[in-house]
Structure formats: structure tokens, C-alpha cells
Amino acid sequence: xxxxxxxxxxxxxxxxxxxxxxxxxxxxxxxxxxxxxxxxxxxxxxxxxxxxxxxxxxxxxxxxxxxxxxxxxxxxxxxxxxxxxxxxxxxxxxxxxxxxxxxxxxxxxxxxxxxxxxxxxxxxxxxxxxxxxxxxxxxxxxxxxxxxxxxxxxxxxxxxxxxxxxxxxxxxxxxxxxxxxxxxxxxxxxxxxxxxxxxxxxxxxxxxxxxxxxxxxxxxxxxxxxxxxxxxxxxxxxxxxxxxxxxxxxxxxxxxxxxxxxxxxxxxxxxxxxxxxxxxxxxxxxxxxxxxxxxxxxxxxxxxxxxxxxxxxxxxxxxxxxxxxxxxxxxxxxxxxxxxxxxxxxxxxxxxxxxxxxxxxxxxxxxxxxxxxxxxxxxxxxxxxxxxxxxxxxxxxxxxxxxxxxxxxxxxxxxxxxxxxxxxxxxxxxxxxxxxxxxxxxxxxxxxxxxxxxxxxxxxxxxxxxxxxxxxxxxxxxxxxxxxxxxxxx
Amino acid sequence: xxxxxxxxxxxxxxxxxxxxxxxxxxxxxxxxxxxxxxxxxxxxxxxxxxxxxxxxxxxxxxxxxxxxxxxxxxxxxxxxxxxxxxxxxxxxxxxxxxxxxxxxxxxxxxxxxxxxxxxxxxxxxxxxxxxxxxxxxxxxxxxxxxxxxxxxxxxxxxxxxxxxxxxxxxxxxxxxxxxxxxxxxxxxxxxxxxxxxxxxxxxxxxxxxxxxxxxxxxxxxxxxxxxxxxxxxxxxxxxxxxxxxxxxxxxxxxxxxxxxxxxxxxxxxxxxxxxxxxxxxxxxxxxxxxxxxxxxxxxxxxxxxxxxxxxxxxxxxxxxxxxxxxxxxxxxxxxxxxxxxxxxxxxxxxxxxxxxxxxxxxxxxxxxxxxxxxxxxxxxxxxxxxxxxxxxxxxxxxxxxxxxxxxxxxxxxxxxxxxxxxxxxxxxxxxxxxxxxxxxxxxxxxxxxxxxxxxxxxxxxxxxxxxxxxxxxxxxxxxxxxxxxxxxxx
Numbered sequence: 001x002x003x004x005x006x007x008x009x010x011x012x013x014x015x016x017x018x019x020x021x022x023x024x025x026x027x028x029x030x031x032x033x034x035x036x037x038x039x040x041x042x043x044x045x046x047x048x049x050x051x052x053x054x055x056x057x058x059x060x061x062x063x064x065x066x067x068x069x070x071x072x073x074x075x076x077x078x079x080x081x082x083x084x085x086x087x088x089x090x091x092x093x094x095x096x097x098x099x100x101x102x103x104x105x106x107x108x109x110x111x112x113x114x115x116x117x118x119x120x121x122x123x124x125x126x127x128x129x130x131x132x133x134x135x136x137x138x139x140x141x142x143x144x145x146x147x148x149x150x151x152x153x154x155x156x157x158x159x160x161x162x163x164x165x166x167x168x169x170x171x172x173x174x175x176x177x178x179x180x181x182x183x184x185x186x187x188x189x190x191x192x193x194x195x196x197x198x199x200x201x202x203x204x205x206x207x208x209x210x211x212x213x214x215x216x217x218x219x220x221x222x223x224x225x226x227x228x229x230x231x232x233x234x235x236x237x238x239x240x241x242x243x244x245x246x247x248x249x250x251x252x253x254x255x256x257x258x259x260x261x262x263x264x265x266x267x268x269x270x271x272x273x274x275x276x277x278x279x280x281x282x283x284x285x286x287x288x289x290x291x292x293x294x295x296x297x298x299x300x301x302x303x304x305x306x307x308x309x310x311x312x313x314x315x316x317x318x319x320x321x322x323x324x325x326x327x328x329x330x331x332x333x334x335x336x337x338x339x340x341x342x343x344x345x346x347x348x349x350x351x352x353x354x355x356x357x358x359x360x361x362x363x364x365x366x367x368x369x370x371x372x373x374x375x376x377x378x379x380x381x382x383x384x385x386x387x388x389x390x391x392x393x394x395x396x397x398x399x400x401x402x403x404x405x406x407x408x409x410x411x412x413x414x415x416x417x418x419x420x421x422x423x424x425x426x427x428x429x430x431x432x433x434x435x436x437x438x439x440x441x442x443x444x445x446x447x448x449x450x451x452x453x454x455x456x457x458x459x460x461x462x463x464x465x466x467x468x469x470x471x472x473x474x475x476x477x478x479x480x481x482x483x484x485x486x487x488x489x490x
Numbered sequence: 491x492x493x494x495x496x497x498x499x500x501x502x503x504x505x506x507x508x509x510x511x512x513x514x515x516x517x518x519x520x521x522x523x524x525x526x527x528x529x530x531x532x533x534x535x536x537x538x539x540x541x542x543x544x545x546x547x548x549x550x551x552x553x554x555x556x557x558x559x560x561x562x563x564x565x566x567x568x569x570x571x572x573x574x575x576x577x578x579x580x581x582x583x584x585x586x587x588x589x590x591x592x593x594x595x596x597x598x599x600x601x602x603x604x605x606x607x608x609x610x611x612x613x614x615x616x617x618x619x620x621x622x623x624x625x626x627x628x629x630x631x632x633x634x635x636x637x638x639x640x641x642x643x644x645x646x647x648x649x650x651x652x653x654x655x656x657x658x659x660x661x662x663x664x665x666x667x668x669x670x671x672x673x674x675x676x677x678x679x680x681x682x683x684x685x686x687x688x689x690x691x692x693x694x695x696x697x698x699x700x701x702x703x704x705x706x707x708x709x710x711x712x713x714x715x716x717x718x719x720x721x722x723x724x725x726x727x728x729x730x731x732x733x734x735x736x737x738x739x740x741x742x743x744x745x746x747x748x749x750x751x752x753x754x755x756x757x758x759x760x761x762x763x764x765x766x767x768x769x770x771x772x773x774x775x776x777x778x779x780x781x782x783x784x785x786x787x788x789x790x791x792x793x794x795x796x797x798x799x800x801x802x803x804x805x806x807x808x809x810x811x812x813x814x815x816x817x818x819x820x821x822x823x824x825x826x827x828x829x830x831x832x833x834x835x836x837x838x839x840x841x842x843x844x845x846x847x848x849x850x851x852x853x854x855x856x857x858x859x860x861x862x863x864x865x866x867x868x869x870x871x872x873x874x875x876x877x878x879x880x881x882x883x884x885x886x887x888x889x890x891x892x893x894x895x896x897x898x899x900x901x902x903x904x905x906x907x908x909x910x911x912x913x914x915x916x917x918x919x920x921x922x923x924x925x926x927x928x929x930x931x932x933x934x935x936x937x938x939x940x941x942x943x944x945x946x947x948x949x950x951x952x953x954x955x956x957x958x959x960x961x962x963x964x965x966x967x968x969x970x971x972x973x974x975x976x977x978x979x980x
Contacts, residue, residue: 016536019529023517024510031521035706036724039509042762046506050540216525234526272532 003066004074011081012272014054019230021047026229026236030221052096055088073275076456080274090139099132103401110399119370119388126398127366130359133401137360147360150404154281155411157458160357163407166414166473167350173477177484178343181331184488188326192317195246199312204239204253206308211291212440213257214264226252228259232271235260247328251292258291259284261443265451280459281405285412286419287446293342294420295442299325300434308437326487333383335390342480349410351376356403415463417476419450422467493556494564501571502762504544509720511537516719516726520711542586545578563765566946570764580629589622593891600889609860609878616888617856620849623891627850637850640894644771645901647948650847653897656904656963657840663967667974668833671821674978678816682807685736689802694729694743696798701781702930703747704754716742718749722761725750737818741782748781749774751933755941770949771895775902776909777936783832784910785932789815790924816977823873825880833974839900841866846893905953907966909940912957
């Protein structure tokens, strides 16, 4: 056995254990008896302790030093393990444990504060989380930029400065599109009615099948929040149902099918290695968003959906497939990121990105955060936040310590824009298939050009190789301009 | 931190990890996508490797040597960890891995041989398993009796000799009861009809509730084989449905509720310690069997069930509650242990116990096993085995290396007999409650006298303390004589 083989064998077991921990998380959100929360916390903590011990195992350093990888894949495997080992080793075990404990408690405190619309109950805890995260960021950065060090966990191979430049290009274009759309004479009708849970779930399963979801390696369950979980031979998704809003369930499902299909589409040879997972959260979001938006909210696919929904619910209050397309893509003022349309979504992200960089840099104090959020929201969206649950309290990310995560959502949209342009060039009969409720020609193009590579290439190169052009926000912005100009007759 | 505290903290994590591994097994049998089998095998192997490393960790030996436990519970904890550590350490890692690999493969080969009714396809594999188990038994026995060393895994604190003496008392009494019942003039009617799955499941859930199953810490799912899984705050059961045989689903459910309730009934202070689980398989089976038989198949409970089933299925072909009681307890000739009635069940166990002792001792060659099984079956049951799937191929235990497991089933019945006698003395209004579909007075007696103690006392002492008398088969035999004399008017 060479050092590389030893390293790989050790990593294989670590990957398997990490997959087990993720499965426990799925279990907790879907089928676990409600009385088992303390036990599950103990089980998760035990798994995390084992995983941390393995990730910081000193033998990894020895194997890395002695490994002689051959070819692109082996070289990348070594680089990815080295990065994870270095990161895990930089954070003192005391800090890691303190972070795990504090963020776990903070999540509950945040949920209660949100329910009570009482940010003052939660801000002291957020302050604690932030202090620990700043300490972690400094340890990880090792002299470099602390925010970039946190970003690396979700979107390696990029920097906050690069993302800021991207957002500077996007913001004015999105703001002006938003104004034009909201001021347009034509405003799409709103879907109304009662849409029973069982029918929504049946339709969602049909949509998952339309996008080629592999049922032999996946399943759909109900959960409070939609998410996807797992990889290789077992990637499951969840969805949720609001009986007055069927698009919520349908498009959440398609979104999560995008995430799961990315994992299931990775070259099986990469399973149980660091190549066997989506390369970054931005790359991941590119798949979920292109499934959901560029494919799922297209004129062609909504044509099929319009007729399916009409059949399933015995008629809709929307008259034509054209109107239905407009309804699905309706832009309305709103406070909540997760409910935002394609035009406004990235503006929500940018607000968070700027505030969290200020928090990590120490330029913004948690005590001033509500004021800062509200002022910024008014400036970007033209409306005042009506209550904290619709403002600062809406997202779980900061309470659980996920600073550096938000920009990956917008990056995913940018990647999706690039991929959509190339895919439409390469797959001329895409709309014809979508109109029949078959998204698989698009899905196959994505699997071949993006998904199968797993962690082999950094996200930027992955998208550039797939599209034949460097990453740029132009494709997304042009797509949005054209789409919404058509819908709103701008 | 004292050595005892260190030992306990380490054990706590091991117990949590072991609970995770068990949850994975549940997932595999109930909700896992069918295409995930290879991945799951890899995940289970990784968990087993971690657990084996922990169980044989040399620090355990040091902590054990230095530990100064105080009181009954701490002393017992130390003894149980010492036993597990000694056992794990005696088996060479090479042999443990070989056993895991061989038995995992053997299970598939056995399933196929059973489906094809072809023992010759499977016996060479069984021979391999047996060789490895004999090697393991010799390593574990450390000069003592090899069969007893295997038995210890399932029923510590007893020996094959003790069990054999018990069986010698039971066999003639059971054989003569069996002859009397099968030769009786009155033969109970058979339940006939079509019993839809959904209604069976609804009834089974009602039965689980009647036995006080704690739904906040459990759930019921469908699986190929009924089983219970997990402990402390999370013990789930499975059941199965045959639409022509509703008793199968109903009594499997009650049986598994017995197993799960044992685990859920243990003193919560024992969670994540070796005291936090059923003390032996015999003790476990005593709970599942007393729930299923002495309570669930009683005249009083079947009265309630008769009316519930009549309502649920719009009438039955059984006229009276008396007839229904007889139907539920019907004794018929049969080849299959898991389908056996209360009279014949233990005879099935005794056959396997004698044969497996001969196999482990090297007195019986696998090549002669089919002949030995068939001869013994003819002698004990008076009918010739018609085909191997109804004989040697019916049980999964030997292929997966579970030698020493079978006698615990009969031991559980003996324990249940002892407990039933004491419970009926202590809970005079038991039948009155059962007739209302409420088994909880019995369940509460069992929780107080058996379940809450977890692993605190060896099984024999547990039953003796609960009943005020040493373990003896008399109570079971007298219960069976009286019950079946009444039903068959002997």
C-alpha cells in the first residue's frame, strides 16, 4: 500500500461516516419521534467527535507528505483532503466544541425570538455566535482575510472582493428591472383556490419524474423546510405543502430535485472520495436554480404544468397558458428572501452579504444590526420592514454561524445563467421536450457538463469548461431582462 | 475526573454510536431507496470499524483497573463494560472481519437457496460460517465451553447445561399437551376472508395504543420482517401485512411493542450506559411474549379484539367471542417456528438448540444436517418435513452466525410464564381492563418489576426478584395446560 492508498482508505471511511451523520439529520427532520431530540443531539455530537478526530488525525499529514498522486483526479483528491485537514487542524478543539454548543442553542433561541417577533431576546446570543465566528475566522485565515476564510467553507476558490465586483455589476441592473416590472401596466393574475395536500404531492412527484429524479436512489418526504440530503446511491429530498399556494410545494420540489440530482449525477467512481460531492454551494445552487427557474419556470414547462394542474385541481382561476406563465413568474414586493422571485432574489442576498462582511470585520456592531438592516432594506426595496420577523429575524443562517453562505445563492444564480445560455445552444429541442413535461434533455446536458465532475474542478473552471466562456453575470441579466420584458410587456 | 468517570464518558459516546448503527439498520429495512444497498454496507462497515476500535481500546483496560465504582449500579456498569471489552479483545480483528464478510454474503446465499428450496447450494457456505464460529467460540471460551461462550452474547449468566435441564422438564409435558390438543374433538374455527391492509394497520395501531406504546418515542412502519429497533427516547417497530391473515399483523405488532416498551421503560438515568438496554435476549423475549400471548391472546383481550375486528371488517365468519378466543389460539400441525402456536413453539426451539450444540461441538457434520433435522422433526412433531424451505432452510439465524440465539426464545417463554403468574396475583383487575382493550395495568406492573431495571440485574435474578420465586418452567406449563384444556375441552 502506498501512502496515497492509505490516505484514500482512511478518507473512504471518513466519507462513509460523514454520510451517516447526514442521514441522521434527515431522519431527525422527517421521521424521528418528537420525543427523541436530546438523544439525537447526543448521537450527532458523538458522530461529530469521531469525524473531528479523523479529520485532524496526524497520520493524514504524514500520508499527504508522502503521497505521490498521479493524474488530475488523484492530485485533486490530495489537494481537497489537504485543505480539509488544514482547516480542521487550525481550529482548536475547544473553539470547535464551543461553537457547536453555542450555535445549537442559538438556533432554538432564534426560533423563539422569531415567533415572538422579539429581536432583543436574540441579539445577545447572536453577539456570542459572532464573537466565536470571528475567532474561528481569524484562526482559519492565518493572517489572510477573515471573511474569505469563512467563505471558503461554502465557496472555495473565490473571494469576497470578486463577489463584490460581481454584485456591483448586478445591483443597478436588477434594481432598474425591478422598478420597471413593478411599475408595468400589465400585472399577472394571482392563483387562487384551495389545493389539497395529496394532489399537490402527486403533482410534485410528477414534476420530480419530469426532471428525471432517480427514484431508485431517492425519495420525497414532508418536512418543515425543504432540503436535500445525501449522495451517491442515496439522495433524498423533502418538501412542504401550503394548501393555498401550490407553487410553493411544486417549485421547492423541483429545486431540491436539482440539488439531489447533482449528487446522484456524479461519476460513481468518485463515491467515498472528496470528489464525490458537489464542488461548492454556488455550483450546487446553480443546479437547483436552473432546474427550478430556467427550466421549471420556462414558458415551455409551465405550458405542461398549466394543463396538469388544471386536470389535477378541476380547473384553475387562470385562463390561458400565457397568463399562467406570467402568474408563475409574478414579481411582487415582499420582505422574505426564500419567497422572492427571480428578479428580487439576488437583491436580498446582496443586503446580507454586505452586512455580514461588516459584522465579521468588526465594522458593524450587533447592537446596530436591526437599524442597519432596516435602513438598507428601505434603500434597496423601497419599502420599510414592517416587523423584525420580516427583517433581521427571517433567516437561520447567522444564528447557526453560517457566515459566508449567503453569497453562494447569488453565485448559483449567476452560474445558472451561464449554463442556461450554453445549454440552450447545445440542446435546440429543449423547449419542445419541456412542453411535453420532459426536462431530461436539459438534465442530461447538465449531468454531462456539470454534475458528473463532482469535486474534480473548482466551481469557476467547472462553469467555464461547461459553457466555453468565463463566468460573467451577463447571461443571467440578459435572460432576466428578456424574460420579464416579455411577461410584463416592457 | 476519576477513572470511572473517564470510562463512563467514553462508554457514553460508544453507546451513542452503537445506537446510530442500529438506526441505520432500521432505515435500511424501512425507508432506504432500494438502490442504496452497497453504500449502506460501506456505511455500516465504517460504523462497525469505529465501534470495534472503541470496544477494544486499551484505555478501557486501564480505566477498568483504576475504577472504584460505588454501589450496585456503578459496580454493574464496570462489570458489563469489562465483559464486553474482554470479549471484543479475545476475537482477533482478522477473524471478526472474516466473520462479518462471510455471514453478510451467507445471508444472500441462504435467501436464494431458500427461494429455490436447494439446501445443497447453501450448505458449503454454512460450513464456512460454522468453521469461523467454532474458531470464534474457542477464542471467546478461553478454555471453557465453546457453546456457552457463544450463548453469552445473547443470554449471559446461564449455560447450555442449565437450559438443557429446563428443556428436559418441558419437552414431555409439551409433547403430551400437543397430542391431546390435536386429538381433541373440538377444533376451533379458522378465520376466513379478505382483510385490507389499511384496516389491519389501523387495528394494529389501536392494539399498540392498548398496550401503552409511547408514540412520542416510537413509530410503526412496514418491513419484510417485523422487528423493533432502538432505545431510550427512540424505539421504533415494524410490522407486515398478509391480507388473508390479520392475526399475523396484529400479533406481530403487539409482540414488537413488547420489545420496544421494554427499552422505553428502562430508567432514563441508565441511558447511554450498559444498563440502558434489555439485560438479555431471554428477558427481552419475556416482554414481547407476555404482551403477545399471556395478555394479547387472553380470553379478556380477545373479547375486545373480537368486537373491534368485527366493526373494522364489517363482520367476521366467527360467531362468538368464545369461538374467537379459540381461533386466535388455534393449534395446527406446521413446519414453521415463527408461525407456531404457544404449545408447539418451544418444541421448535428445542430441536434447534440440540442441533446447534452438536454443530458447535463438532459432533454433527453440516453434510448430515438435513438428515438430522428431518429425523428429529419427525420424532418431535410426528410429520415428515415436506421440503427444505419448511425445514433446515427456514431460519436466518445460522447463516448469519447466530449460534446460541435460539434457546433464548424458549427462555423468554419460561420467564413470561413466571411473570404472568406473579402479575395476575398483583393486578387482580387485569382482565377487567383487558376486556376494555386496556393492557396498561399489566404493562405498568411489568415496567415497575422488570423493564425499568434495564441491565442492572442478571436475567435470572431480575425474574426472581419480580416474581418472588426462582425461575422455573412450572408456571408456563401450568398456564398452557389450563388455557388449552379450557379451549379444547380436554
